[in-house]
Amino acid sequence: MREDFRDERVYAQARADEWLWARAKAMGISRRRLLGLLAAGAGAAAGLGQVARGRTARAAPATDLVVKPTPPEWFNDFGSNKEMRWEVMYNRGYEVPNELFFVRDHSRTARVDQAAWRLRVEGSGVAHPQEFTYDDILGLPSVSVMRFVECAGNGRSFFEAAYGKRAQGGQWHLGAIGVAEWTGVPLREVLDRCGLQRTARDVMPEGVDELKVRRPMPISKAIADDTLLVYAMNGQILPPDHGFPLRMLVPGWVGVANTKWVGRIEVSDEPLFSPWNTDNYVLIGPDYDPDPPSKGPRLTSQVVKSAFELAWDGEVTAGRRLLRGRSWSGQGKITKVEVSLNSGKTWQTANLREPNIAQAWVRWDLAWNATPGHYGLIARATDERGNTQPLRVPFNEQGYLYGGIVSHPVSVT
């Protein structure tokens, strides 16, 4: 049977299985013996450095997939992906604390030994390929910026709400986003030290995770002032789940560009391709044309979105309430947020609170005299470039960039 590699889960599982076979082979374990080990249970296979899942073995407990605690009060659980529940942000500060930050792992969190780790920079676009140790990186000029990291699939479940047809992938609501203060070395500083050539065209950071996730970007984005190799998050050492020892920050762009656990960077005179810009993270659907070798337009910036700091389908007690939420855009600052308390019949303008940082988000609020009943609350933001949230967005098979307005169900009791 041919597997459908457009399905991210199938793709990831196939890659994980290949990795397991390769690893077993390297350890001199035959295919037959490996199957025996797997049949004997996940524990026996753990000696291979990982627990097999899916087709060949029982699912590993979800707790093995990420390192930090992810209690159900804070996160919706999608295996190796943990969606932040928006109610945890109610009336909180600007950034998302590291403990509450969503996690998106294509396979699982990589555990990296900082002493053995190296960053290798190579390819036709650099004159002097080089390796950097962790200390080398810490010794380079650094900056701190407040930015979001958001999964391209954030809001995916709303394709089903809009079209009655489910897009492939985790059915996120709106919690696959977080804002943090990221500290690190501008990627340009590292590339310059490797003799970046004027002919360089594409840059592809690669993770040391099981799947070696690697998502190319154009040189223009790679040398931007705020495109960073990050080693600290909200003033703490980068946690394992978020890419320790080093991750990319590619502001405003699709989450997958923010490669975690970076171990290698390829700089090339030629356009670069990987499954993460040919098969995945491209728009496939009736409104989009293929762009060979990619199956559709390759994703770059995130779109405008808004979320209420409220439980999904939650309850609010009647009375004078302050509705709160946040809006963001990959393309600039948010300039306006409108809220409808009656499913779009009438709109009011929300108060924006400082700070309002481009490619991060803005907090907003609106007084609400809540009377008992069921409500569909809608927020619609506009950014400084005039991008706003449409009624709905064209369907794409993998459910990316759902920036349409969303009706947030709430009961007032």
Ligand SMILES: Nc1nc2c(c(=O)[nH]1)N[C@H]1C(S)=C(S)[C@@H](COP(=O)(O)O)O[C@H]1N2
């Ligand atoms: N190496 C590697 N980098 C990765 C991923 C991954 O699975 N492996 N997931 C990407 C995706 S799809 C997203 S949305 C972000 C999520 O970052 P976070 O887990 O720190 O929130 O990391 C990106 N970087």
Ligand SMILES: [Mo]
């Ligand atoms: Mo993502």
